[in-house]
Amino acid sequence: MTTEKGEQLRQQLIAAVVKKRAALARAHAVVVRLMEPGIPEAEFLSLLWEIGPSNYADIVDERDINKLCGYPLCSNLLEKVPKQKYAISASKNKVYDLTERKKFCSGYCFKASEYVKAQVPTSPLWLRDRETRASFQLLPRGT
Numbered sequence: 001m002t003t004e005k006g007e008q009l010r011q012q013l014i015a016a017v018v019k020k021r022a023a024l025a026r027a028h029a030v031v032v033r034l035m036e037p038g039i040p041e042a043e044f045l046s047l048l049w050e051i052g053p054s055n056y057a058d059i060v061d062e063r064d065i066n067k068l069c070g071y072p073l074c075s076n077l078l079e080k081v082p083k084q085k086y087a088i089s090a091s092k093n094k095v096y097d098l099t100e101r102k103k104f105c106s107g108y109c110f111k112a113s114e115y116v117k118a119q120v121p122t123s124p125l126w127l128r129d130r131e132t133r134a135s136f137q138l139l140p141r142g143t
């Protein structure tokens with residue numbers, strides 16, 4: 001390998017690291033932003049492209065810690081959080097773990113959040129610019 005080629009490779013590597021760091025920093029900024037109440041729908045939908053599933057889980061957790069409904073489009077406070085960890089459905093003969101559900105103010109917000117979470121891209125953040133930007137759907141109210 002010539003020195004010139006080596007230098008070129010080194011530059012490419014540095015550029016890749018810089019790009020990766022920038023994408024991770026951006027995702028972190030999105031997490032911080034989506035921890036706030038009163039996020040507009042359009043902004044929420046556009047920011048989903050900048051994060052991965054683990055970032056989305058962080059958003060829900062951080063909102064829960066701040067006693068805010070986990071669904072970023074909901075500004076309700078979590079007030080009457082049930083104390084029990086499980087719920088038993090006699091009709092369906094099943095036991096439900098409430099750990100995740102307790103982070104939301106309502107069944108709708110829980111479902112709407114899961115619906116969005118399932119659409120968050122799993123590809124590496126720093127390679128997203130090579131992909132076609134996905135369009136995200138919200139769960140309609142009343143479902």
Ligand SMILES: [Zn+2]
Pocket residue numbers: 069070071074075076104105106109
């Ligand atoms: Zn809610």
